[in-house]
Amino acid sequence: MDVVETQGIYITPSEMIEYLYCPRFIYFMNCLGIEQHEEQRYKVLKGREVHEQRKRMNPDYVRKRLGCAEKDMDVYMSSDTYHIKGKVDEVLYLADGRLSPLDYKYTEYKEGLYRTHKYQSVLYAILIRETYGKEVVRGFICYTRSKNKIAEVVYTQKDFATAQEIVNNMLEIMQTGYFPKQTSFRIRCVDCCYRNICV
Ligand code: SF4
Numbered sequence: 001m002d003v004v005e006t007q008g009i010y011i012t013p014s015e016m017i018e019y020l021y022c023p024r025f026i027y028f029m030n031c032l033g034i035e036q037h038e039e040q041r042y043k044v045l046k047g048r049e050v051h052e053q054r055k056r057m058n059p060d061y062v063r064k065r066l067g068c069a070e071k072d073m074d075v076y077m078s079s080d081t082y083h084i085k086g087k088v089d090e091v092l093y094l095a096d097g098r099l100s101p102l103d104y105k106y107t108e109y110k111e112g113l114y115r116t117h118k119y120q121s122v123l124y125a126i127l128i129r130e131t132y133g134k135e136v137v138r139g140f141i142c143y144t145r146s147k148n149k150i151a152e153v154v155y156t157q158k159d160f161a162t163a164q165e166i167v168n169n170m171l172e173i174m175q176t177g178y179f180p181k182q183t184s185f186r187i188r189c190v191d192c193c194y195r196n197i198c199v
Pocket residue numbers: 022023024025181182183188189190192193194195198
């Protein structure tokens with residue numbers, strides 16, 4: 001990675017989700033500047049809607065359920081060291097003195113956490129650690145379409161290392177124009193907006 005110029009380049013948790021869905025999304029969007037079709041942004045837009053609703057309702061039930069003393073909302077953070085930036089829905093101050101990210105998802109909870117959601121949470125943990133200077137050992141994800149089920153993510157050193165590796169791979173694509181391999185889940189190609197230009 002050290003041969004790739006990465007100064008001033010930041011990966012967002014949303015971009016990481018795109019990359020984990022298919023590595024070629026980052027190539028088409030960031031290297032060629034071809035955006036996805038609007039309808040494929042539906043879930044993102046719905047997510048924003050939920051986000052706004054949540055702000056209006058200001059639900060303290062989550063905070064109570066997790067036993068946290070206070071929280072910061074909509075916290076924008078960035079890290080020059082890790083080349084990441086993003087806004088986490090909430091930073092929770094837990095009873096044990098630690099901090100945790102809380103992220104809201106407009107999706108249903110499925111047994112076994114989505115890989116995308118997990119690594120997005122890991123990025124938030126790194127950002128909180130860098131910004132607040134405190135250890136972050138677990139995070140939470142609220143699934144609004146499963147009665148606000150809260151999933152806990154307990155971070156391991158391997159999770160942090162894997163997240164860094166993913167970010168490095170993304171930076172390499174964005175900076176060198178390297179054409180990445182296709183997703184191994186070929187079913188995703190069926191209704192992909194890039195399928196006509198993706199050989
Ligand atoms: S067509 Fe398949 S491999 Fe190509 S960008 Fe879409 S999902 Fe990825």
